Amino acid sequence: MVIAGYQLFRYALPFQGSPGQGGRAIRNGLLLCLRSTGGATGWGEAAPLPGFSRENLDQAAAALRAGADRLIGTAWPASPATMRATMAERLPHAVPPSVRFALEQALGEAWAGEHGRSLAHLWREGPAETLALAALVMPDEGGEAGWAGYRAVKVKVGRGTPGEDAARVRQVWERLGRQVGLRLDANRAWDLDDALAFAAALEVGSGVPAVEFIEEPLRDVACLEAFVAGTGLPVALDETLSTLAPEALGRYRKVRALVLKPTLLGGFTAVARWVEAGRRLGMRPVISAAFESGIGMRGLVAAAAALGEAGVPAGLDTYRRLRGDVLTPRPALAGPEVAVAPVLTGTFGLNHRCLTLLHTAGA
Secondary structure, three states, X not given: OEEEEEEEEEEEEXXXXXXXXXXXXXXXXXXXXXXXXXXXXXXXXXXXXXXXXXXXXXXXXHHHHHHHHHHOOOEOOOOHHHHHHHHHHHOOOOOOHHHXXXXXXXXXXXXXXXXXXXXXXXXXXXXXOEXXXXXXXXXXXXXXXXXXXXXXXXXXXXXXXXXXXXXXXXXXXXXXOOOOEEEEEXXXXXXXXXXXXXXXXXOEOOOEOOOOEEEOOEOOHHHHHHHHHHHOOOEEEOHHHHHOOXXXXXXXXXEEEEEEOHHHHOHHHHHHHHHHHHHHOOOEEEEEOOOOOHHHHHHHHHHHHHHOOXXXXXXXXXXXXXXXXXXXXXXXXXXXXXXXXXXXXXXXXXXXXHEEEXXXXXX
16 A cells, blocks of 8 residues: 545534533544545544643644655555554654544555455454443433443543532432443542542442442542542543553552543554553553544544453543534444444545645645
C-alpha cells in the first residue's frame, strides 16, 4: 500500500439537549482522509477534549497536517504484524495524542480497504464480533427503562455534596431495576474526606450491589490506597494515565480497572501497551470514548473488539450525546450490545453540512 494523498476536514457538531462535556454546546474535531494509489481510503479522527487533552484544536490541526504530509509517497506492508511494527517505528511519537490516534486509524483503515479486512483485524487476528456497551448517565439525566438491558451503567458523580451524589446513584440504580453493575466517575472531584463521606452515604453492602469501580475519586492519586482501605470500593484510573507510563502501573496495585481513551492516550499502539501492562497486574482494560464523532467511534469500536477484554462493556455511550454526525447514516451504536462488522465495514456517506475542508495534498 502506497499513500497517494489526503484531505483534512474540521467538523462541528451540537450536543444533544443540554451542553455536553465542560458545559460546551458544540463538539469540534478534525478528520483525516488518506487515499492510497490502489484506491483505498482511510479515515481518522483527532478531537482533543477541552479540559482533558494537552493539545487544543489548532495545535492538533497543525500537527495532523504535518504528519499527513510526511505520509505521501510512503509504502506500507501487507502483513498485520509488520504493519503494526512499521507504524510504531515510522509515526512520530512527539505528536499530540489525538493526532497519533487519527494517523493510526487512517492508516489502519486504508490498510483494511487494500486487503479486504477490517481495522480490528490489524490489531488482532480474531477480533470480537459483538461488543457489550455500558450506558452513560450524565448529571442532567436520571435512569430510564430503555437502559434496563445494560449490564453496566456509568454514573457521573462529584457534582453535588457527597450525600447528594450517593442519593442520586441509588436512585439511578433503583430506576434501572437493580440488575446492573455500577461504574461511578468522580473525575478527581473529591479530597479524601469527601470521598470517604460519599462511600459512607452510599452504604455499600446494605441494599446497593458491589460497585464495579469508581473512576478517579481523588484529586490526589497518592491517597487511592487509603481510600480503598477505608471503603472497600474498587477504583479505576482514567485521567491519571495521561501522566504515567505503562511501566509505572506497579505503583497502583489497588487499582481494579484502566479506562483507556485512545484520543487522550495516543492511539492504538499506546492503548495496546496499557492493556498489556494492566493485565500483568490483574487490571481490567475498559476501552472508552471522549465524545468523538462517528468516524472516531469507528476506531474505538475496532480498539474494543481487538484490544478489549471479552465480556467487559466498553464505554462508548458518549456518542449518544451528539445531535447529528459526520457520517450518514449514523453507525448503530445504541443498545447494550452492538455488532462490530456493520460499524467497521458498512457503507456510510458524509454529512457535508457539518464539515469544512481545511487542506488537500497529493494525488
